Amino acid sequence: xxxxxxxxxxxxxxxxxxxxxxxxxxxxxxxxxxxxxxxxxxxxxxxxxxxxxxxxxxxxxxxxxxxxxxxxxxxxxxxxxxxxxxxxxxxxxxxxxxxxxxxxxxxxxxxxxxxxxxxxxxxxxxxxxxxxxxxxxxxxxxxxxxxxxxxxxxxxxxxxxxxxxxxxxxxxxxxxxxxxxxxxxxxxxxxxxxxxxxxxxxxxxxxxxxxxxxxxxxxxxxxxxxxxxxxxxxxxxxxxxxxxxxxxxxxxxxxxxxxxxxxxxxxxxxxxx
Amino acid sequence: xxxxxxxxxxxxxxxxxxxxxxxxxxxxxxxxxxxxxxxxxxxxxxxxxxxxxxxxxxxxxxxxxxxxxxxxxxxxxxxxxxxxxxxxxxxxxxxxxxxxxxxxxxxxxxxxxxxxxxxxxxxxxxxxxxxxxxxxxxxxxxxxxxxxxxxxxxxxxxxxxxxxxxxxxxxxxxxxxxxxxxxxxxxxxxxxxxxxxxxxxxxxxxxxxxxxxxxxxxxxxxxxxxxxxxxxxxxxxxxxxxxxxxxxxxxxxxxxxxxxxxxxxxxxxxxxx
Numbered sequence: 001x002x003x004x005x006x007x008x009x010x011x012x013x014x015x016x017x018x019x020x021x022x023x024x025x026x027x028x029x030x031x032x033x034x035x036x037x038x039x040x041x042x043x044x045x046x047x048x049x050x051x052x053x054x055x056x057x058x059x060x061x062x063x064x065x066x067x068x069x070x071x072x073x074x075x076x077x078x079x080x081x082x083x084x085x086x087x088x089x090x091x092x093x094x095x096x097x098x099x100x101x102x103x104x105x106x107x108x109x110x111x112x113x114x115x116x117x118x119x120x121x122x123x124x125x126x127x128x129x130x131x132x133x134x135x136x137x138x139x140x141x142x143x144x145x146x147x148x149x150x151x152x153x154x155x156x157x158x159x160x161x162x163x164x165x166x167x168x169x170x171x172x173x174x175x176x177x178x179x180x181x182x183x184x185x186x187x188x189x190x191x192x193x194x195x196x197x198x199x200x201x202x203x204x205x206x207x208x209x210x211x212x213x214x215x216x217x218x219x220x221x222x223x224x225x226x227x228x229x230x231x232x233x234x235x236x237x238x239x240x241x242x243x244x245x246x247x248x249x250x251x252x253x254x255x256x257x258x259x260x261x262x263x264x265x266x267x268x269x270x271x272x273x
Numbered sequence: 274x275x276x277x278x279x280x281x282x283x284x285x286x287x288x289x290x291x292x293x294x295x296x297x298x299x300x301x302x303x304x305x306x307x308x309x310x311x312x313x314x315x316x317x318x319x320x321x322x323x324x325x326x327x328x329x330x331x332x333x334x335x336x337x338x339x340x341x342x343x344x345x346x347x348x349x350x351x352x353x354x355x356x357x358x359x360x361x362x363x364x365x366x367x368x369x370x371x372x373x374x375x376x377x378x379x380x381x382x383x384x385x386x387x388x389x390x391x392x393x394x395x396x397x398x399x400x401x402x403x404x405x406x407x408x409x410x411x412x413x414x415x416x417x418x419x420x421x422x423x424x425x426x427x428x429x430x431x432x433x434x435x436x437x438x439x440x441x442x443x444x445x446x447x448x449x450x451x452x453x454x455x456x457x458x459x460x461x462x463x464x465x466x467x468x469x470x471x472x473x474x475x476x477x478x479x480x481x482x483x484x485x486x487x488x489x490x491x492x493x494x495x496x497x498x499x500x501x502x503x504x505x506x507x508x509x510x511x512x513x514x515x516x517x518x519x520x521x522x523x524x525x526x527x528x529x530x531x532x533x534x535x536x537x538x539x540x541x542x543x544x545x546x
Contacts, residue, residue, distance in 0.1 A: 024409070024410040024411065025410045025411075026410050026411045026413070071410075071411050073411070091406070091407055092407075095407060095408075100408065100410065100413050101410050101413065102410055103407050103408055103409070103410040104407070105405075105406075105407050132378075133364070133378075134364055134365075134368060134376050134377070134378050135368075135373065135376055136297070136376070137297040137298045137299050137344075137373065137374050137375055137376040138297065138298075138299045138344050138346070138415060138526070139415075140299070140373050140374065142411060142412075253411070
């Protein structure tokens with residue numbers, strides 16, 4: 001289990017302005033979002049592209065430190081720069097310097113006191129399961145393969161008790177740095193489309209590995225390995241052992257990050273209305 | 274443009290029995306289905322896995338010679354073997370010898386006069402388009418990226434004239450080996466879901482590059498580059514120049530192959546009822 005160090009908030013550099021970009025990536029080839037010593041992270045690749053583009057040693061701050069193998073459709077990232085590149089041109093400019101498994105989708109100027117992580121009011125994650133005897137060749141890196149028969153209705157019945165504000169202490173892996181384990185889930189849904197199961201979860205914030213623990217527990221419930229009310233038990237007792245496995249990283253996608261501020265380009269950045 | 278040689282029907286080997294398997298692959302890493310001299314094809318990888326499994330120098334025959342970069346969910350493949358492996362165990366056995374971008378989904382015994390290609394009564398293809406300003410990081414190999422604004426309703430209106438039996442002479446690339454260019458399309462539909470456009474085409478058989486020419490022409494119609502009735506004009510005149518571009522291989526998937534014979538495991542093999 002990797003213990004993540006606390007995030008370091010970069011000092012604003014005098015004379016710079018702050019830019020917010022929305023980034024999508026296929027996390028398969030990366031050791032996660034956060035820059036590391038001995039492995040390639042998305043943050044590093046993005047910072048190297050920004051250095052190439054602007055000539056500046058820019059440090060970026062992401063809304064969410066996704067794990068190795070986890071994907072993103074809506075990672076929001078801010079950075080400070082002296083560059084005169086119009087903010088709405090960052091996507092085109094950066095994409096020429098980035099590998100095809102990382103794409104910048106949008107960019108905008110933002111107040112210099114805006115913080116991509118601390119100002120996030122909510123996040124939506126998607127977890128994809130390929131439920132078939134054999135793994136998917138085409139979507140092997142974007143889904144978790146589960147060959148066992150699943151009782152989907154049992155899984156769907158188990159989820160609503162997670163909605164609302166609870167102490168999710170049982171729902172975190174070792175290595176979390178959160179000061180409080182109280183979280184609010186606004187939406188949790190499981191949809192089935194042929195062999196594909198899609199779990200979507202929206203909440204104000206998430207503990208370390210929380211979505212993967214929810215997905216894994218839901219799967220164990222679907223296989224009949226643990227009781228249907230395992231989520232409720234874990235919320236009441238705070239006992240991690242009441243829950244199931246941590247589902248594999250490859251099924252997880254950070255789909256959207258929500259902010260309170262009424263910003264330009266809301267649809268691109270997924271702002272709260 | 275690669276000119277494909279005509280398929281060589283392997284001679285049945287005395288004492289063998291015939292097996293039919295359904296194969297899925299991500300075609301990104303391969304020079305197409307058919308074995309080649311200087312590039313790795315799916316057929317070669319599958320034959321090497323069969324050799325490893327059975328010890329026999331098995332030659333396989335696929336229902337469709339997909340191009341480089343084209344994907345498959347339902348490539349049907351037959352071969353003759355002395356092996357006593359039960360046919361329904363081939364998927365599990367072969368998948369342990371295959372890379373994760375090729376998966377065998379099912380297997381069954383079949384009459385020794387059955388031929389995966391010549392007995393195919395129909396095929397369904399799917400063509401996926403990512404219609405957004407920037408390419409998709411996650412689905413970059415499984416979709417064709419089209420940044421231009423598309424008039425989807427215009428595209429949808431252009432398609433129905435393709436239905437039925439026509440001379441599709443204009444709808445083939447150089448290198449096709451078909452004796453007749455008469456084909457019957459039973460279904461053609463374009464669906465939109467957010468940034469994703471999905472074209473599905475079902476017909477009795479397809480000319481070389483026919484689906485990619487339909488997809489590319491439909492896209493040119495959607496951009497207003499060619500008239501809305503381009504398909505009708507091409508059917509009437511046989512003129513390839515009336516049509517649009519050949520859309521990129523990465524958007525195409527061989528989804529299902531249909532056979533007349535009432536076989537066991539119809540749902541897995543997509544037999545005509």
